[in-house]
Amino acid sequence: xxxxxxxxxxxxxxxxxxxxxxxxxxxxxxxxxxxxxxxxxxxxxxxxxxxxxxxxxxxxxxxxxxxxxxxxxxxxxxxxxxxxxxxxxxxxxxxxxxxxxxxxxxxxxxxxxxxxxxxxxxxxxxxxxxxxxxxxxxxxxxxxxxxx
Amino acid sequence: xxxxxxxxxxxxxxxxxxxxxxxxxxxxxxxxxxxxxxxxxxxxxxxxxxxxxxxxxxxxxxxxxxxxxxxxxxxxxxxxxxxxxxxxxxxxxxxxxxxxxxxxxxxxxxxxxxxxxxxxxxxxxxxxxxxxxxxxxxxxxxxxxxxxxxxxxxxxxxxxxxxxxxxxxxxxxxxxxxxxxxxxxxxxxxxxxxxxxxxxxxxxxxxxxxxxxxxxxxxxxxxxxxxxxxxxxxxxxxxxxxxxxxxxxxxxxxxxxxxxxxxxxxxxxxxxxxxxxxxxxxxxxxxxxxxxxxxxxxxxxxxxxxxxxxxxxxxxxxxxxxxxxxxxxxxxxxxxxxxxxxxxxxxxxxxxxxxxxxxx
Ligand code: SF4
Numbered sequence: 217x218x219x220x221x222x223x224x225x226x227x228x229x230x231x232x233x234x235x236x237x238x239x240x241x242x243x244x245x246x247x248x249x250x251x252x253x254x255x256x257x258x259x260x261x262x263x264x265x266x267x268x269x270x271x272x273x274x275x276x277x278x279x280x281x282x283x284x285x286x287x288x289x290x291x292x293x294x295x296x297x298x299x300x301x302x303x304x305x306x307x308x309x310x311x312x313x314x315x316x317x318x319x320x321x322x323x324x325x326x327x328x329x330x331x332x333x334x335x336x337x338x339x340x341x342x343x344x345x346x347x348x349x350x351x352x353x354x355x356x357x358x359x360x361x362x363x364x
Numbered sequence: 365x366x367x368x369x370x371x372x373x374x375x376x377x378x379x380x381x382x383x384x385x386x387x388x389x390x391x392x393x394x395x396x397x398x399x400x401x402x403x404x405x406x407x408x409x410x411x412x413x414x415x416x417x418x419x420x421x422x423x424x425x426x427x428x429x430x431x432x433x434x435x436x437x438x439x440x441x442x443x444x445x446x447x448x449x450x451x452x453x454x455x456x457x458x459x460x461x462x463x464x465x466x467x468x469x470x471x472x473x474x475x476x477x478x479x480x481x482x483x484x485x486x487x488x489x490x491x492x493x494x495x496x497x498x499x500x501x502x503x504x505x506x507x508x509x510x511x512x513x514x515x516x517x518x519x520x521x522x523x524x525x526x527x528x529x530x531x532x533x534x535x536x537x538x539x540x541x542x543x544x545x546x547x548x549x550x551x552x553x554x555x556x557x558x559x560x561x562x563x564x565x566x567x568x569x570x571x572x573x574x575x576x577x578x579x580x581x582x583x584x585x586x587x588x589x590x591x592x593x594x595x596x597x598x599x600x601x602x603x604x605x606x607x608x609x610x611x612x613x614x615x616x617x618x619x620x621x622x623x624x625x626x627x628x629x630x631x632x633x634x635x636x637x638x639x640x641x642x643x644x645x646x647x648x649x650x651x652x653x654x655x656x657x658x659x660x661x662x663x664x665x666x667x668x669x670x671x672x673x674x675x676x677x678x679x680x681x682x683x684x685x686x687x688x689x690x691x692x693x694x695x696x697x698x699x700x701x702x703x704x705x706x707x708x709x710x711x712x713x714x715x716x717x718x719x720x721x722x723x724x
Binding site for chain 2: 247273281
């Protein structure tokens with residue numbers, strides 16, 4: 217992680233979750249867990265975000281919102297699904313309105329299990345996401361070098 | 365004539381932890397109307413009764429909302445117990461009370477933090493959440509889960525608190541009380557906070573009654589409405605007075621919620637002093653429920669209403685929850701009229717919205 221040149225920014229969106237995972241995501245950013253020590257910054261603006269934390273199994277009405285947020289993020293980007301709902305649909309899998317996991321709407325890179333996902337697990341997911349982000353950044357730089 | 369325009373607010377917005385969408389009709393900076401559109405978190409949880417039996421539903425109902433998850437489970441269990449017509453052991457009642465008050469404490473602290481963030485006091489936000497972690501640690505110690513407890517079952521509870529745990533709870537809440545007294549000063553006396561909250565978002569008691577607002581929203585407007593007085597769980601044996609304020613504004617809502625944290629601390633102390641020594645934590649439940657019942661209880665955000673109808677099969681016929689935010693959204697729309705666009709974030713936060721409850 218030493219050669220990361222900028223802090224990855226983080227966007228969080230509630231894709232039809234029960235809220236349990238969302239408050240744990242927020243708890244990660246507060247002093248006790250303090251995910252910001254890994255250099256990430258929480259933002260509300262998708263156009264400046266690099267890592268997308270999504271919770272919940274995503275319902276029909278939320279699909280366009282989730283897709284739009286994802287598309288607005290600049291390349292490269294990493295998506296982390298937080299909580300078993302976002303991974304598979306969880307307890308709500310059989311609900312008529314739930315599409316069953318965030319990966320049904322957008323490509324997901326990292327899955328954080330748990331109901332609710334524990335802050336430690338979420339931080340682990342974030343750290344993995346930073347690694348992946350770094351990798352993608354390097355790859356895209358190589359690509360552009362080739363082209364240039 | 366001033367031109368009208370519509371500003372969309374949400375569903376994804378920095379002050380909102382959860383998605384709700386408001387169309388704000390504005391004239392210059394003034395809001396003339398706010399039109400909510402909901403449904404971003406609707407999961408159709410009530411329909412799961414077709415696929416899960418009434419015992420499994422306890423765990424589904426708990427996931428109505430992650431913040432008052434315990435109270436949802438409790439409300440559902442109390443309703444089904446009412447159908448079975450069973451009385452749960454006294455110790456279980458006290459345990460439920462203690463857990464319920466813990467979840468009120470963490471919910472109000474969470475809200476206080478979000479409020480501080482909404483009026484731009486980042487540091488205060490972090491302080492509230494730091495204190496809240498202590499309550500979460502208690503919840504984890506006693507139930508094994510930080511936000512979702514899963515300790516309720518139809519007929520009682522599944523986990524006990526031993527003497528060490530009760531002692532640890534007393535110690536921690538003493539600590540929390542001390543720290544809360546410090547941050548309370550900022551919320552109540554700080555000049556900028558006062559000028560941001562006082563006189564903003566007025567709701568008169570008449571409006572509260574007409575719109576059916578509940579919980580701290582109602583109590584902040586002088587309407588004394590607290591379902592805990594109905595005496596469910598062990599509340600009938602506990603001595604407390606609802607916190608009421610007559611200021612009707614955002615400041616009053618802040619006052620009511622912060623004072624309720626102190627009240628919860630007091631209730632937990634009383635409950636721990638009175639908790640009986642019993643080994644039974646639940647009564648056996650035989651067969652399937654048959655009949656219908658409803659229960660009302662006071663969640664951190666206000667009155668929640670549970671309705672269950674069963675016909676002797678493992679799967680219930682109907683399960684319905686009416687949650688406090690659902691009742692308060694109307695009041696929010698009324699409150700938003702004639703306010704400035706800059707206050708919208710703050711006003712939305714003061715109703716303590718819990719969208720996942722509202723939409724289930
Ligand atoms: S995984 Fe559990 S806690 Fe998280 S959103 Fe889903 S139901 Fe809620």
